[in-house]
Amino acid sequence: MTPPRSWPLARVLAHRCGGLLAPENTLAGLAAAAEAGCGGVEFDVMLSGSGSPVLIHDETLERTTDGHGHVALTRDENLRALDAGTWFDARFAGERVPTLEEAAARCISLGLSVNLEIKPAAGQDEETARVVACRADHLWAGAAVAPLLSSFSELALEVAAQLAPHLPRGLLVDRVPPDWLQRCRRVGAAALHADARYLDRPTVIEAREAGLWVATYTVNDPARAQTLFDWGVDCVITDWPGVVRPAVTQHRS
Ligand code: G3P
Ligand code: MG
Numbered sequence: 481m482t483p484p485r486s487w488p489l490a491r492v493l494a495h496r497c498g499g500l501l502a503p504e505n506t507l508a509g510l511a512a513a514a515e516a517g518c519g520g521v522e523f524d525v526m527l528s529g530s531g532s533p534v535l536i537h538d539e540t541l542e543r544t545t546d547g548h549g550h551v552a553l554t555r556d557e558n559l560r561a562l563d564a565g566t567w568f569d570a571r572f573a574g575e576r577v578p579t580l581e582e583a584a585a586r587c588i589s590l591g592l593s594v595n596l597e598i599k600p601a602a603g604q605d606e607e608t609a610r611v612v613a614c615r616a617d618h619l620w621a622g623a624a625v626a627p628l629l630s631s632f633s634e635l636a637l638e639v640a641a642q643l644a645p646h647l648p649r650g651l652l653v654d655r656v657p658p659d660w661l662q663r664c665r666r667v668g669a670a671a672l673h674a675d676a677r678y679l680d681r682p683t684v685i686e687a688r689e690a691g692l693w694v695a696t697y698t699v700n701d702p703a704r705a706q707t708l709f710d711w712g713v714d715c716v717i718t719d720w721p722g723v724v725r726p727a728v729t730q731h732r733s
Contacts, residue, residue: 487714489593490520499719503568505535518721520593533580584619598631609636637667
Protein backbone atom coordinates (compact mmCIF):
# COMPACT_ATOMS: atom_id res chain seq x y z
CA MET A 481 0.00 0.00 0.00
CA THR A 482 1.18 3.52 -0.72
CA PRO A 483 1.92 5.59 2.38
CA PRO A 484 -0.46 8.53 2.86
CA ARG A 485 0.36 11.84 1.19
CA SER A 486 1.76 14.28 3.70
CA TRP A 487 -0.75 15.71 6.17
CA PRO A 488 -1.70 19.16 4.85
CA LEU A 489 -2.44 20.97 8.12
CA ALA A 490 -0.32 21.80 11.15
CA ARG A 491 0.43 18.63 13.12
CA VAL A 492 -0.78 20.21 16.35
CA LEU A 493 -4.16 21.92 16.11
CA ALA A 494 -5.71 24.05 18.83
CA HIS A 495 -9.10 22.61 19.80
CA ARG A 496 -12.14 24.87 19.31
CA CYS A 497 -9.90 27.73 18.06
CA GLY A 498 -7.63 28.40 21.02
CA GLY A 499 -8.10 25.41 23.29
CA LEU A 500 -8.25 26.58 26.89
CA LEU A 501 -6.28 29.77 26.21
CA ALA A 502 -9.43 31.71 25.29
CA PRO A 503 -13.19 31.20 25.05
CA GLU A 504 -13.90 28.36 22.64
CA ASN A 505 -14.87 29.02 19.03
CA THR A 506 -14.03 32.73 19.09
CA LEU A 507 -11.74 35.05 17.15
CA ALA A 508 -9.83 35.62 20.40
CA GLY A 509 -9.14 31.89 20.38
CA LEU A 510 -7.65 32.11 16.90
CA ALA A 511 -5.36 34.91 18.02
CA ALA A 512 -4.37 32.92 21.12
CA ALA A 513 -3.51 29.86 19.04
CA ALA A 514 -1.30 31.91 16.73
CA GLU A 515 0.33 33.63 19.69
CA ALA A 516 1.13 30.24 21.22
CA GLY A 517 3.02 29.39 18.04
CA CYS A 518 0.39 26.94 16.86
CA GLY A 519 0.08 26.61 13.09
CA GLY A 520 -3.50 25.43 12.93
CA VAL A 521 -6.87 25.13 14.62
CA GLU A 522 -9.96 22.98 14.83
CA PHE A 523 -13.36 24.62 15.20
CA ASP A 524 -17.04 23.70 15.11
CA VAL A 525 -19.55 25.14 12.63
CA MET A 526 -23.35 25.05 12.91
CA LEU A 527 -26.14 26.94 11.16
CA SER A 528 -27.90 29.87 12.83
CA GLY A 529 -31.65 30.37 12.60
CA SER A 530 -30.97 32.53 9.54
CA GLY A 531 -29.10 29.66 7.89
CA SER A 532 -25.67 31.25 8.36
CA PRO A 533 -22.66 29.15 9.31
CA VAL A 534 -21.31 30.23 12.72
CA LEU A 535 -18.68 28.93 15.11
CA ILE A 536 -20.27 27.23 18.10
CA HIS A 537 -20.12 23.79 19.69
CA ASP A 538 -23.41 23.26 21.50
CA GLU A 539 -26.89 23.28 19.97
CA THR A 540 -27.95 25.63 22.75
CA LEU A 541 -26.54 29.00 23.72
CA GLU A 542 -26.42 28.80 27.50
CA ARG A 543 -22.98 27.28 28.13
CA THR A 544 -20.83 29.56 25.97
CA THR A 545 -22.85 32.77 25.63
CA ASP A 546 -25.17 34.96 27.67
CA GLY A 547 -28.06 33.95 25.43
CA HIS A 548 -30.78 31.33 25.76
CA GLY A 549 -32.34 28.79 23.47
CA HIS A 550 -31.29 26.95 20.34
CA VAL A 551 -28.67 28.20 17.90
CA ALA A 552 -30.79 26.85 15.03
CA LEU A 553 -33.71 29.04 16.16
CA THR A 554 -31.70 32.23 16.76
CA ARG A 555 -31.50 34.72 13.94
CA ASP A 556 -28.19 36.35 13.02
CA GLU A 557 -29.03 39.76 14.46
CA ASN A 558 -29.83 38.20 17.84
CA LEU A 559 -26.77 35.96 17.74
CA ARG A 560 -24.56 38.98 17.00
CA ALA A 561 -25.77 40.70 20.16
CA LEU A 562 -24.57 37.88 22.42
CA ASP A 563 -21.43 37.89 24.56
CA ALA A 564 -19.42 34.71 23.94
CA GLY A 565 -16.46 35.61 26.13
CA THR A 566 -17.47 36.56 29.65
CA TRP A 567 -18.48 33.02 30.65
CA PHE A 568 -14.81 32.09 30.19
CA ASP A 569 -13.17 35.17 31.71
CA ALA A 570 -14.15 38.81 32.13
CA ARG A 571 -11.08 39.73 30.04
CA PHE A 572 -12.93 38.37 27.01
CA ALA A 573 -16.14 40.35 27.50
CA GLY A 574 -17.54 41.43 24.15
CA GLU A 575 -16.29 38.43 22.15
CA ARG A 576 -18.95 37.43 19.63
CA VAL A 577 -20.08 34.19 18.07
CA PRO A 578 -18.03 34.46 14.86
CA THR A 579 -19.39 33.84 11.41
CA LEU A 580 -17.52 31.36 9.25
CA GLU A 581 -16.57 34.29 7.02
CA GLU A 582 -14.89 36.12 9.91
CA ALA A 583 -13.08 33.00 11.07
CA ALA A 584 -11.83 32.14 7.58
CA ALA A 585 -10.49 35.65 7.01
CA ARG A 586 -8.74 35.62 10.40
CA CYS A 587 -7.24 32.16 9.88
CA ILE A 588 -5.92 33.10 6.46
CA SER A 589 -4.40 36.34 7.75
CA LEU A 590 -2.82 34.57 10.75
CA GLY A 591 -1.55 31.70 8.58
CA LEU A 592 -3.54 29.09 10.53
CA SER A 593 -4.48 25.88 8.78
CA VAL A 594 -7.99 24.68 9.60
CA ASN A 595 -9.82 21.52 10.50
CA LEU A 596 -13.41 22.67 10.14
CA GLU A 597 -15.78 20.37 12.00
CA ILE A 598 -19.27 20.33 10.49
CA LYS A 599 -21.47 20.21 13.60
CA PRO A 600 -25.08 19.97 12.46
CA ALA A 601 -27.94 20.56 14.88
CA ALA A 602 -30.25 17.54 15.06
CA GLY A 603 -31.89 16.89 11.70
CA GLN A 604 -29.84 19.52 9.87
CA ASP A 605 -27.01 17.34 8.58
CA GLU A 606 -27.63 17.84 4.88
CA GLU A 607 -28.37 21.53 5.00
CA THR A 608 -25.43 22.29 7.29
CA ALA A 609 -23.02 20.34 5.11
CA ARG A 610 -24.38 21.94 1.96
CA VAL A 611 -23.89 25.48 3.26
CA VAL A 612 -20.57 24.84 4.98
CA ALA A 613 -18.95 22.95 2.10
CA CYS A 614 -19.93 25.55 -0.49
CA ARG A 615 -18.97 28.48 1.74
CA ALA A 616 -15.65 26.95 2.80
CA ASP A 617 -14.78 26.20 -0.80
CA HIS A 618 -15.40 29.84 -1.67
CA LEU A 619 -13.76 31.40 1.40
CA TRP A 620 -10.52 29.47 1.11
CA ALA A 621 -10.28 29.66 -2.69
CA GLY A 622 -6.72 30.67 -3.43
CA ALA A 623 -5.54 30.13 0.16
CA ALA A 624 -2.25 28.32 0.66
CA VAL A 625 -3.90 25.39 2.48
CA ALA A 626 -7.51 24.28 2.03
CA PRO A 627 -9.50 23.42 5.15
CA LEU A 628 -10.08 19.78 6.03
CA LEU A 629 -13.76 19.13 6.73
CA SER A 630 -14.54 16.62 9.47
CA SER A 631 -17.79 15.45 11.01
CA PHE A 632 -19.34 12.79 13.19
CA SER A 633 -22.17 12.90 10.63
CA GLU A 634 -21.50 10.56 7.74
CA LEU A 635 -24.42 12.11 5.88
CA ALA A 636 -22.77 15.53 6.20
CA LEU A 637 -19.52 14.14 4.82
CA GLU A 638 -21.31 12.56 1.86
CA VAL A 639 -22.94 15.88 1.02
CA ALA A 640 -19.61 17.70 1.37
CA ALA A 641 -18.01 15.14 -0.96
CA GLN A 642 -20.59 15.90 -3.63
CA LEU A 643 -20.41 19.70 -3.35
CA ALA A 644 -16.72 20.31 -2.64
CA PRO A 645 -15.01 17.07 -3.65
CA HIS A 646 -11.51 18.56 -3.60
CA LEU A 647 -11.72 19.60 0.08
CA PRO A 648 -10.33 16.69 2.11
CA ARG A 649 -12.65 15.06 4.63
CA GLY A 650 -12.14 13.32 7.96
CA LEU A 651 -14.53 10.86 9.57
CA LEU A 652 -14.88 11.72 13.26
CA VAL A 653 -15.47 8.90 15.72
CA ASP A 654 -15.11 8.56 19.45
CA ARG A 655 -14.51 4.83 19.89
CA VAL A 656 -13.21 3.45 16.61
CA PRO A 657 -16.00 1.20 15.27
CA PRO A 658 -15.09 -2.23 13.85
CA ASP A 659 -16.12 -1.14 10.34
CA TRP A 660 -14.21 2.16 10.42
CA LEU A 661 -12.40 1.51 7.15
CA GLN A 662 -15.60 0.76 5.20
CA ARG A 663 -17.16 3.89 6.71
CA CYS A 664 -14.17 6.01 5.68
CA ARG A 665 -14.30 4.55 2.18
CA ARG A 666 -18.05 5.12 1.87
CA VAL A 667 -17.76 8.84 2.61
CA GLY A 668 -14.50 9.23 0.74
CA ALA A 669 -12.65 10.28 3.89
CA ALA A 670 -8.95 11.00 3.59
CA ALA A 671 -8.56 10.84 7.37
CA LEU A 672 -9.82 9.07 10.45
CA HIS A 673 -10.29 11.44 13.43
CA ALA A 674 -10.53 9.39 16.61
CA ASP A 675 -10.75 10.07 20.33
CA ALA A 676 -7.23 9.52 21.67
CA ARG A 677 -8.56 7.70 24.74
CA TYR A 678 -9.66 4.77 22.61
CA LEU A 679 -7.16 4.83 19.77
CA ASP A 680 -4.59 2.03 19.59
CA ARG A 681 -1.39 1.51 17.67
CA PRO A 682 -2.64 -1.31 15.39
CA THR A 683 -5.50 0.89 14.19
CA VAL A 684 -3.12 3.75 13.43
CA ILE A 685 -0.86 1.41 11.46
CA GLU A 686 -3.78 -0.14 9.59
CA ALA A 687 -5.22 3.27 8.71
CA ARG A 688 -1.92 4.54 7.40
CA GLU A 689 -1.41 1.34 5.40
CA ALA A 690 -4.84 1.95 3.91
CA GLY A 691 -3.63 5.38 2.79
CA LEU A 692 -5.56 7.37 5.41
CA TRP A 693 -4.31 10.14 7.64
CA VAL A 694 -4.97 9.80 11.36
CA ALA A 695 -5.88 12.75 13.57
CA THR A 696 -6.72 12.40 17.23
CA TYR A 697 -8.34 14.46 19.97
CA THR A 698 -8.14 15.83 22.64
CA VAL A 699 -4.51 15.35 23.65
CA ASN A 700 -3.37 17.61 26.48
CA ASP A 701 -0.37 15.65 27.73
CA PRO A 702 2.84 16.16 25.70
CA ALA A 703 4.14 12.68 26.58
CA ARG A 704 0.93 11.14 25.25
CA ALA A 705 1.26 13.26 22.11
CA GLN A 706 4.79 11.94 21.59
CA THR A 707 3.56 8.36 21.91
CA LEU A 708 0.80 9.02 19.40
CA PHE A 709 3.25 10.57 16.95
CA ASP A 710 5.53 7.56 17.48
CA TRP A 711 2.62 5.33 16.45
CA GLY A 712 2.34 7.30 13.22
CA VAL A 713 -0.52 9.66 14.05
CA ASP A 714 -0.45 12.67 11.71
CA CYS A 715 -2.09 15.23 13.95
CA VAL A 716 -3.14 15.86 17.52
CA ILE A 717 -5.85 18.30 18.52
CA THR A 718 -5.20 19.89 21.89
CA ASP A 719 -6.52 22.34 24.44
CA TRP A 720 -2.94 23.38 25.27
CA PRO A 721 -1.20 24.11 21.96
CA GLY A 722 1.87 25.78 23.45
CA VAL A 723 2.52 22.85 25.79
CA VAL A 724 1.86 20.05 23.30
CA ARG A 725 3.46 21.55 20.20
CA PRO A 726 7.07 20.57 21.10
CA ALA A 727 5.99 16.90 20.96
CA VAL A 728 6.02 17.13 17.16
CA THR A 729 9.77 17.46 17.08
CA GLN A 730 10.50 15.31 20.12
CA HIS A 731 8.84 12.09 19.04
CA ARG A 732 11.10 9.25 18.04
CA SER A 733 9.97 8.30 14.52
O1 G3P B 1 -12.69 17.45 16.09
C1 G3P B 1 -12.29 16.94 17.31
C2 G3P B 1 -13.20 17.34 18.42
O2 G3P B 1 -13.46 18.71 18.32
C3 G3P B 1 -14.49 16.58 18.40
O3 G3P B 1 -15.22 16.76 19.57
O4 G3P B 1 -17.06 17.69 20.85
O5 G3P B 1 -14.88 18.85 20.87
O6 G3P B 1 -16.29 18.91 18.83
P1 G3P B 1 -15.88 18.12 20.05
MG1 MG C 1 -14.98 19.93 17.38
